[in-house]
Every structure is written in structure tokens, then in C-alpha cells.
Amino acid sequence: xxxxxxxxxxxxxxxxxxxxxxxxxxxxxxxxxxxxxxxxxxxxxxxxxxxxxxxxxxxxxxxxxxxxxxxxxxxxxxxxxxxxxxxxxxxxxxxxxxxxxxxxxxxxxxxxxxxxxxxxxxxxxxxxxxxxxxxxxxxxxxxxxxxxxxxxxxxxxxxxxxxxxxxxxxxxxxxxxxxxxxxxxxxxxxxxxxxxxxxxxxxxxxxxxxxxxxxxxxxxxxxxxxxxxxxxxxxxxxxxxxxxxxxxxxxxxxxxxxxxxxxxxxxxxxxxxxxxxxxxxxxxxxxxxxxxxxxxxxxxxxxxx
Numbered sequence: 001x002x003x004x005x006x007x008x009x010x011x012x013x014x015x016x017x018x019x020x021x022x023x024x025x026x027x028x029x030x031x032x033x034x035x036x037x038x039x040x041x042x043x044x045x046x047x048x049x050x051x052x053x054x055x056x057x058x059x060x061x062x063x064x065x066x067x068x069x070x071x072x073x074x075x076x077x078x079x080x081x082x083x084x085x086x087x088x089x090x091x092x093x094x095x096x097x098x099x100x101x102x103x104x105x106x107x108x109x110x111x112x113x114x115x116x117x118x119x120x121x122x123x124x125x126x127x128x129x130x131x132x133x134x135x136x137x138x139x140x141x142x143x144x145x146x147x148x149x150x151x152x153x154x155x156x157x158x159x160x161x162x163x164x165x166x167x168x169x170x171x172x173x174x175x176x177x178x179x180x181x182x183x184x185x186x187x188x189x190x191x192x193x194x195x196x197x198x199x200x201x202x203x204x205x206x207x208x209x210x211x212x213x214x215x216x217x218x219x220x221x222x223x224x225x226x227x228x229x230x231x232x233x234x235x236x237x238x239x240x241x242x243x244x245x246x247x248x249x250x251x252x253x254x255x256x257x258x259x260x261x262x263x264x265x266x267x268x269x270x271x272x273x274x275x276x277x278x279x280x281x282x283x284x285x286x287x288x289x290x291x292x293x294x295x296x297x298x299x300x301x302x303x304x305x
Contacts, residue, residue, distance in 0.1 A: 022135075023219075027065035028092055029053055032080060032126060033100040036143060037071035039208070041197035046205025048140075049098065051212045059216070068092070076104045077118035084125060097130040098215075099123055100140035102164045106157075116167050123175055138178040138218060140211065141165045143186035143203060146301065150200040152190060152286055158234050158301065180218045182211045187299045190288055191258050235300030237289050243276040244302065246289065253293030259285065279304055 031037050031049035039047030045054075053067040070087045072079065080101050099122060105115050123139065130136035142164055146157035165183060172179040185207060189196045195207040203211075236247040246255070248270060255277075257266040265282065270291070282304050291298045 022095070023056065023060055023062075024095060025062050025064045027053070027056060027062055027096065028094045029056075029065070029067040029096040029098075030092075030094040030129060031067060031069045031071065031098045031100075032084065032122070033069075033071040033098070033140075034075040034080070034104055035071070035073035035202060036103065036140075037098075037100050038069060038073060040073045040202045041199040042202070042205045042208065046208055048203075048208040048211050048215075051205075051208055052098075052215055055212055055216055068094075074104055075101070076108060076110060077101050077115065077122060079104075080122060081118070081125075084122075088129070093131065094129050095131070095133075095136055097126045097137045098140060099126045099137070100142070102168060103142045103145065103161070106142070106160050106164055112160075112163060112167070115164060116171065119168050120171050120175075123171060123177065127175070127177070134176045135178075138180055138215065139168060139172040140215070141168065141179070141181045141183045144183055145186070145201060147187045147189040147288070147299075148196050148201050149190070149193075152301070153303075155301070155303075158187075158299070162234050178218050178221075180211070180215050182214055184297055184299075185210050185214075235289055235291050235298040237300040237302045239279065239302055239304055242278060242280045244279045244289070244304075245276050246270075246291070246300075248275070248291060249296070249298060250293055253291050253296075256290045256292075258288040258290070 029049065029052070037047070037049060044050060047069070049067045049069055053065055056062065057065045068089070070080070070083050072083065075083065101122060102115060102119065105112070123137070126137050127134055142161055144158050144161045145151050146154060151157060161183065169179050169181070185195070186203065195204055196202070197204045238245050251271050253270060255266070255268055255270050256264060259265055265287070266277070284305055286301060286303050289300045289302060
């Protein structure tokens with residue numbers, strides 16, 4: 001039996017965590033989630049759990065590795081909880097478990113106050129399935145589907161997705177499991193159409209491959225290297241009297257404005273925290289506003305009449 005040990009630091013907490021992540025053969029991976037986990041509108045081999053399994057098999061030279069998926073399009077936290085009870089095979093000993101859930105709670109306008117206890121319960125179940133080894137569990141953030149052609153014209157989605165991700169990230173670190181933030185990748189969907197599936201809503205196999213690279217990197221990182229709390233990456237922008245007003249987290253970064261087709265229409269370095277930019281030359285429609293400061297990236301969406 002092959003065993004590969006990835007060294008980790010102990011998380012300082014009231015709980016005691018294992019120092020090592022053990023990827024062993026046979027590798028049995030269980031992916032829990034919704035349409036993003038089942039890979040709606042992409043081929044089976046393009047689903048992120050399948051791509052991750054292929055990468056791990058290649059990286060660690062594993063011959064015996066399998067992935068099971070418990071996920072359905074449209075599932076909320078409540079649906080996933082019921083699905084686990086129905087479809088979980090307790091005869092399999094899983095040594096890697098992922099959890100990605102919450103977008104349909106947001107989409108269906110569920111009470112966000114109910115999300116924290118529901119997500120916590122699901123994460124506890126995931127840890128239990130992984131033999132109570134927290135190092136074998138990772139959480140994936142919720143993508144932002146407002147950066148897709150089908151939902152680009154709907155305001156408020158990004159802010160709500162950020163609120164859900166703040167919760168699932170805080171819970172993940174409180175419980176001592178890895179958290180992989182792929183939301184920033186999803187917010188390139190309008191600039192890079194190849195990141196969106198043919199349905200105009202879900203991630204493509206290309207986007208999932210970028211997720212998998214981040215996941216692979218996270219599996220090799222000590223927990224203390226991963227940020228303990230979610231950051232608000234939503235840029236506050238508004239339009240008034242042919243001026244675009246932007247509240248910047250810090251000055252000195254680069255501002256880029258893209259149209260709905262991903263074409264760059266404006267770019268400049270901003271030196272003030274609150275600024276206004278003339279948009280007289282912009283035609284009516286939605287625009288993506290990106291602000292990059294060193295390794296921090298913020299994004300917003302605005303409609304110009």
C-alpha cells in the first residue's frame with residue numbers, strides 16, 4: 001500500500017487535530033454538493049471531483065482511486081442532508097471528502113440565518129464520513145453566477161454570495177478544515193467566456209480545472225497559511241450624472257472596466273479612496289469594474305443608462 005504524507009501544522013484550538021494529511025491507496029473520495037459538484041452542463045470527465053481524482057492519481061502515482069458524488073442540481077443544504085442519508089454508502093471508508101453547498105439557498109431566497117447551522121451540520125457529517133479526520137475534508141467556496149451571461153443583469157447576487165461565503169469560511173476554519181476560495185475565478189466568467197459552460201450559467205470544464213489546481217495547492221498547505229476569515233471582495237460602485245463613483249479599499253491600485261462581452265473599455269491607476277470617473281463615452285448596458293491592489297482583487301457590477 002502506497003502512502004504519501006503531506007506535513008501540516010497543528011491548528012491551535014480547543015480540539016486536537018492531526019498533523020498530517022494522508023493520501024493513501026486505495027483513495028476513496030466523496031464529493032458532496034449541488035450542480036457545481038455534479039458538473040451541470042459539462043462532460044463527466046470535466047466535473048471538478050473527477051478532474052481532482054485524475055490529478056491526485058497522477059501526482060501520487062495511485063492505481064486504486066475512485067470518486068463518488070452525492071449532489072444534484074438545485075440542491076439546498078436541506079436537500080443535501082436528505083441526499084446523504086439516502087445515497088451514502090456506509091460500507092465505503094472515505095479518506096477524502098469535499099463540501100460545496102449554499103448557492104441554491106441564496107437563489108431560492110432562503111433565510112441566510114439558517115445557513116450557518118445547516119452548513120455546520122453538513123460539515124460535521126463530512127468529517128464523520130472521513131473517519132473523523134478533519135485533515136481529510138475540504139470546503140469549496142460558492143461561485144458567483146452573476147458573472148455569467150444568463151444572470152449578469154441581476155443586481156445584488158455578488159453581495160449575497162459574499163455573505164454566504166463569509167459564513168462557510170468562518171465555519172470551516174472554526175472546525176479546522178481546509179477552505180478553497182474559487183469565487184474569484186468565477187468572477188472572470190464575463191471577461192473569459194471559456195470559463196462558462198454552454199448553458200450560460202454553470203462553470204465549464206476549463207474553469208473547473210482552475211478550481212482543481214487551487215484545491216491541489218490547498219491540500220499541501222498548512223492550515224495557518226490559509227486566511228482565517230473571508231474577505232469582502234465586492235467593489236462598491238454606483239452611477240450618477242454620467243459619473244462612476246467608486247469606494248476603494250485602499251488607493252494606488254489598477255482599475256479596469258469591461259463591457260458585458262469582456263472587452264476592456266477603461267483602465268487607469270487610482271490614487272484616492274473615493275473617486276469619480278466620467279462615463280459619458282460608455283453606451284447603455286452592464287459593466288464589470290475590477291480593482292487590483294498588489295495581490296488583492298475586488299470586483300463590482302454596474303448598469304449605465
